Amino acid sequence: xxxxxxxxxxxxxxxxxxxxxxxxxxxxxxxxxxxxxxxxxxxxxxxxxxxxxxxxxxxxxxxxxxxxxxxxxxxxxxxxxxxxxxxxxxxxxxxxxxxxxxxxxxxxxxxxxxxxxxxxxxxxxxxxxxxxxxxxxxxxxxxxxxxxxxxxxxxxxxxxxxxxxxxxxxxxxxxxxxxxxxxxxxxxxxxxxxxxxxxxxxxxxxxxxxxxxxxxxxxxxxxxxxxxxxxxxxxxxxxxxxxxxxxxxxxxxxxxxxxxxxxxxxxxxxxxxxxxxxxxxxxxxxxxxxxxxxxxxxxxxxxxxxxxxxxxxxxxxxxxxxxxxxxxxxxxxxxxxxxxxxxxxxxxxxxxxxxxxxxxxxxxxxxxxxxxxxxxxxxxxxxxxxxxxxxxxxxxxxxxxxxxxxxxxxxxxxxx
Numbered sequence: 001x002x003x004x005x006x007x008x009x010x011x012x013x014x015x016x017x018x019x020x021x022x023x024x025x026x027x028x029x030x031x032x033x034x035x036x037x038x039x040x041x042x043x044x045x046x047x048x049x050x051x052x053x054x055x056x057x058x059x060x061x062x063x064x065x066x067x068x069x070x071x072x073x074x075x076x077x078x079x080x081x082x083x084x085x086x087x088x089x090x091x092x093x094x095x096x097x098x099x100x101x102x103x104x105x106x107x108x109x110x111x112x113x114x115x116x117x118x119x120x121x122x123x124x125x126x127x128x129x130x131x132x133x134x135x136x137x138x139x140x141x142x143x144x145x146x147x148x149x150x151x152x153x154x155x156x157x158x159x160x161x162x163x164x165x166x167x168x169x170x171x172x173x174x175x176x177x178x179x180x181x182x183x184x185x186x187x188x189x190x191x192x193x194x195x196x197x198x199x200x201x202x203x204x205x206x207x208x209x210x211x212x213x214x215x216x217x218x219x220x221x222x223x224x225x226x227x228x229x230x231x232x233x234x235x236x237x238x239x240x241x242x243x244x245x246x247x248x249x250x251x252x253x254x255x256x257x258x259x260x261x262x263x264x265x266x267x268x269x270x271x272x273x274x275x276x277x278x279x280x281x282x283x284x285x286x287x288x289x290x291x292x293x294x295x296x297x298x299x300x301x302x303x304x305x306x307x308x309x310x311x312x313x314x315x316x317x318x319x320x321x322x323x324x325x326x327x328x329x330x331x332x333x334x335x336x337x338x339x340x341x342x343x344x345x346x347x348x349x350x351x352x353x354x355x356x357x358x359x360x361x362x363x364x365x366x367x368x369x370x371x372x373x374x375x376x377x378x379x380x381x382x383x384x385x386x387x388x389x390x391x392x393x394x395x396x397x398x399x400x401x402x403x404x405x406x407x408x409x410x411x412x413x414x415x416x
Contacts, residue, residue, distance in 0.1 A: 005403070009375055012097045019090035026083035027230055033080075034227045038273040040065055067216060073205050081195055088187035095180055099124065099173055104317050105368065109170045123168060124177060131161065131181035132188045139222070147221065151228075151263075158182075158259055162252040171246040172239075172357070175255050179236025182229050189222040227270070231262035243357035250296040257296075261289050317410055318367035324406030327367070329398050334366050334373060337389040370410075374403035 040050030048064040055061070099107045103117045107124065115123070134157060143149045161181065165174035197215035204211040235258045239245040245254055268282040314322055321327065340348045342360035358372065359365045366373060376383040377391060378399035384391060 004407070005371055005374060006379060008097070008101075012094065015090055015094045015097060019087065019094055022083055022086040022090055026087045027234075029080050029083055030223075030226060030230065034223070034270065035273040036063060037065065038270055039275060067213060073202070077202070079195070079198075081190055084187050084190040088183060091180065091183060095124075095176075099176065102371075104315055105371075107169055107173045109168075110315075112170075113168045115168075120169070124173075127161070127165065127177055128181050128184050132185050135185045136188070136192075139225075147224075151225075154225075155256075155259060159252075159256040162255045166252040171248070171251045175236050175239045175246045175251060178255050179233050179239075182233050182236070186226045186229055186233070189226055193222045194219040228263050228266050229259075231265055232259045235262070241356065243353050243355075244297040245293075247357040248297050254293050254296055257289055257293055261286050264289070314364045314367055318364060318370070320409030320412070321370040321403070321406035322363055322367040324402055324409065326398060326402035326405060327363075330373075330402045331363055331366055333391070333395045333398060334360050334377075337384060337391045337395070338373075338377070340389070341384075370403055370406060374399060378403060 036052060040052050042050040044051055047066065049067045051062065051064045053060065053062055100121045103120050108115050108117070108120045135154065138150060138153055138157075143153065158178070162174070162178050165177050168174070169177065197219045200215050201211040235245075236255060239255075245251065248254070264282040264285045268279055272278045338360045340346065341351045342354045342358050342365075344354070344359060344361065346352065346354060358369060360369060360373070378396050381387065381396075
């Protein structure tokens, strides 16, 4: 039944919604505390390290920071952790729903690495896990007391990983996985470094022992790393909407340079929060890097990713839909109603690249994108936009009937 495809898409929508909501909560609290810490007035008497008076929502807030803790622990202590944990949990679920379950379409690029689904999924998980292990080892290495050196080595590693991912997966998946690996580092910082260190400090205080300040220092360093990694992760998570970012020969360089843009922007705001003279030069650096990204993106779209060869063979999943009753009629409908935009060389005025890098010119293209054709033009009226090519309700019904007929064969392929 084609209802499964509809419900699966709604499941992805629900998980994505959860991911966005929790990410907003996490990023918001992270940015707030970094700004608060940098802007504290430290010229005060008493045991507190600094204080800040703030106004919001008609009320006034008096915030004080202690390097370790006040003399007596308060009865209620708010821990900021679940925003991070649920962002990662929902993101991991979304990765499984979109890229692991849809590996043939979104993850595997046979022109780069002809992988079985289980192999692609295993490599996907390995990259994400190994990224955290390598980063954590770097932070505990002899370089740990040289933050700048740690960041330079980390950036070099990001460049290497970006290149490696683009040699294995589709461009879309490569950038997404680079973002997922970085986000995993950020959440693991919270779960495995920041929170345990804070628990040690709280435990010492409750036991009447004097806490070691080193735990706060370590947690602060990891929190600062998270602060600088946030903006690049946001770009990478949104990159799947923009073929010029993920589907060019230089996608791996674009992804790496985005990390430099994120650092320059955060440096500006962090300096501003410290009430220093804002380093406006960072905006010039950001603008130059952005122009370089745009220039790099004009390279020809790479074969095997979203510039798929027109004569490429179909995989077993696509063949199940190509052999389904009604495919010839649907092929004619899609070519006639959609291929003027979704082409390797679009002919629709104002369209220079196929939207989202999706091609619908050949039988292989259409059969390979069966689920999206069904959802975008069969079940919903999302495509064509504003129905500019006048696709009829009978044609949409034909798409639905064809997809439903091919679902059985597709399930058999998936079960093998």
